[in-house]
Amino acid sequence: GAGVSQSPSNKVTEKGKDVELRCDPISGHTALYWYRQSLGQGLEFLIYFQGNSAPDKSGLPSDRFSAERTGGSVSTLTIQRTQQEDSAVYLCASTLVGSYGYTFGSGTRLTVV
Amino acid sequence: QQPVQSPQAVILREGEDAVINCSSSKALYSVHWYRQKHGEAPVFLMILLKGGEQKGHDKISASFNEKKQQSSLYLTASQLSYSGTYFCGTIPIGDNDMRFGAGTRLTVKP
Numbered sequence: 436g437a438g439v440s441q442s443p444s445n446k447v448t449e450k451g452k453d454v455e456l457r458c459d460p461i462s463g464h465t466a467l468y469w470y471r472q473s474l475g476q477g478l479e480f481l482i483y484f485q486g487n488s489a490p491d492k493s494g495l496p497s498d499r500f501s502a503e504r505t506g507g508s509v510s511t512l513t514i515q516r517t518q519q520e521d522s523a524v525y526l527c528a529s530t531l532v533g534s535y536g537y538t539f540g541s542g543t544r545l546t547v548v
Numbered sequence: 549q550q551p552v553q554s555p556q557a558v559i560l561r562e563g564e565d566a567v568i569n570c571s572s573s574k575a576l577y578s579v580h581w582y583r584q585k586h587g588e589a590p591v592f593l594m595i596l597l598k599g600g601e602q603k604g605h606d607k608i609s610a611s612f613n614e615k616k617q618q619s620s621l622y623l624t625a626s627q628l629s630y631s632g633t634y635f636c637g638t639i640p641i642g643d644n645d646m647r648f649g650a651g652t653r654l655t656v657k658p
Contacts, residue, residue, distance in 0.1 A: 468645065477550075478590070478635065478648040491645050526589060532644065536580060536592030537637075 437461075439540035441527050447546045448517055456512040456543045460529030467510050468530075468537065469502060473523045481525075484510060485532060517547045549574065551638045553649035560626050560656050568621040568652045570636030579612050579619040580637040580646060583630075590635060593621075598641065626656045 440459040448454050460467050469481040480494035484504040495501070499517075504510040514521055524544050528537040551572045558566050570579065577598050582590040594605070596612035596619060607624045619638075623630055633653045637646040 466644070470648075477650040478637075480645055480647055483645040485644060494645075536595055537582075537590075537646070538592065539589035541589050 439527055439529050439538050441525075441540035441543050443543055444541065445544045445546075447548060450519060450547055451516055453513065453515045454517055454545065456514075456525050456527075456545070458510045458512070458527030458529075458540060460508065460510070460527070461538055462508075464529035464531055464538075465507070466530050466532050467504055468528045469510070469512050470526045470528065471523045472526060472542070478526065481512070514545075517545075519547050521545060522547045549640075550647045551636055551649045553634075553636055553652050555652060556650070557653040558655070560654070562628060562656055562658055563625050564656075566623045566626060566654060568623075568634050568636075568654075570619045570621070570638070570649055572617045572638045572640070574617065574638075574640040576612075576614070576617055576638050577641045577643070578639045579610075580639075581610055581619075581621050582635045582637065582648075583632045584635065584651075585632040593634075623654070626654075628656050628658065630654060631656045 442457045465486050467484045470478040482502045483491040499515045502512045524542040526542045528539045530537045554569050579596045581593040584590040610621045612619045633651045635648045635651045637648045639646050
């Protein structure tokens with residue numbers, strides 16, 4: 436596609452429920468990243484996918500968080516048993532590996548009530 | 549591993565200049581700069597690579613001092629449209645994932 440697409444744009448969920456956030460990167464981009472941004476804060480790295488390599492999960496805050504990337508394209512970030520501290524904007528970015536900038540999606544604003 | 553940005557915030561009048569600094573504790577392969585306006589996604593401004601260089605477009609430029617592991621973003625003759633939060637992102641040598649600084653909130657007033 437022309438840009439990075441994320442869905443849903445907004446998600447309100449009850450504490451304890453599971454949520455799935457979707458990212459559709461730019462066609463041909465081999466690298467995909469997930470970041471979390473809390474209100475007024477910087478971008479916190481969560482996970483990185485590159486081609487068929489094992490993902491770098493070093494930023495996932497707990498085992499309630501997981502992500503997968505199917506067919507080297509679409510990625511899903513899953514948060515199980517959501518907590519109020521999970522409330523944030525979840526941003527996905529994709530790029531060609533090397534000397535290229537990242538293109539970010541518009542994000543999913545997650546609110547846990 | 550997260551780079552350190554300074555200042556945290558700056559307020560300018562139109563036409564004034566600003567410098568935003570970014571430093572890392574690790575040897576860097578590249579430094580990225582992004583601008584994020586309120587409620588929007590970060591937008592890529594420029595990338596600087598290992599080897600030390602300076603880049604720019606229009607009145608926004610940046611430098612990368614490889615030895616000091618520092619980068620600076622220069623905004624000259626600021627315009628209202630420059631307002632937003634600026635983030636530096638760094639990729640250490642040998643890594644593939646980028647970590648961002650906490651951001652610098654820039655406000656340009658008429």
